[in-house]
Amino acid sequence: MSTRLKSQLMSASEIDRTLVRLAHEILEKSHDLDKLAFIGIRRRGVPLAQRLAAKIEALEKRKVPVGILDINLYRDDLTTVGHTPVLNATEINFEIKGMDIVLTDDVLYTGRTIRAALDALFDKGRPARVQLLTLIDRGWRELPIEARYVGRMVQTSANEIIEVKFQEIDGMEKVLLVEKDGE
Numbered sequence: 001m002s003t004r005l006k007s008q009l010m011s012a013s014e015i016d017r018t019l020v021r022l023a024h025e026i027l028e029k030s031h032d033l034d035k036l037a038f039i040g041i042r043r044r045g046v047p048l049a050q051r052l053a054a055k056i057e058a059l060e061k062r063k064v065p066v067g068i069l070d071i072n073l074y075r076d077d078l079t080t081v082g083h084t085p086v087l088n089a090t091e092i093n094f095e096i097k098g099m100d101i102v103l104t105d106d107v108l109y110t111g112r113t114i115r116a117a118l119d120a121l122f123d124k125g126r127p128a129r130v131q132l133l134t135l136i137d138r139g140w141r142e143l144p145i146e147a148r149y150v151g152r153m154v155q156t157s158a159n160e161i162i163e164v165k166f167q168e169i170d171g172m173e174k175v176l177l178v179e180k181d182g183e
Helices: 012-029 045-060 112-122
Strands: 003-010 036-041 066-069 100-108 129-137 149-153 160-165 174-180
Touching: 003 012, 003 160, 012 045, 012 129, 012 149, 012 174, 036 045, 036 112, 045 066, 045 100, 045 129, 066 112, 100 112, 100 160, 112 129, 129 160
Parallel strands: 036 066, 036 100, 100 129, 129 149
Antiparallel strands: 003 174, 160 174
C-alpha cells in the first residue's frame, strides 16, 4: 500500500506544547501523585509516557514511574498481523495494584488496541484507576472506549491515516495526515 502526504498536523513545537498542556491536565485531575504512574503502549505510546513523566517531574520535583506494555499477544487480529507475533516484552518495574495508571498511545482509532492493552494490564495486577491519554483521537470507534486526555481531535476519512513520528523511534518529530493511494 502506498500513501501520499496530505498535510502536517503538528510540528515538533506543537507536540511539545500539547504535552505540556496534557501534563497540567493530569496534575489537575490527579488526587494523589504518589499513586500516579504512566504505562506506554509499545511503540509510540512509550516515548509519550516517558515525556509526560519527565514534564510532571520537572513541574512537581517528583519521579513518576513509567512502564512499557507490549500487547502483541492480546490483539484480536493476531492472524492478520503475521504468523508469529514479535514479542518485545512488557517492562513494568513497579507494583500496579492500587495505582492511578495513565495508559498512553499515540493515536486512538477503533479502540481495539486499547482493549488489548487493558487485558494485558489487568494480567499484571489491579490498578485503582486507569485513564487513557492519546496524542491524536481520529474517531471511527468500534468499541466503547474514550480517552480522558486528548492532545488533538482529528476527523479523518476511511482512507486517511495519521502517522506520528517521534525522534526516539523515527529520527524526526511531527504528526502527518496521509492518504492511502489506489484502493
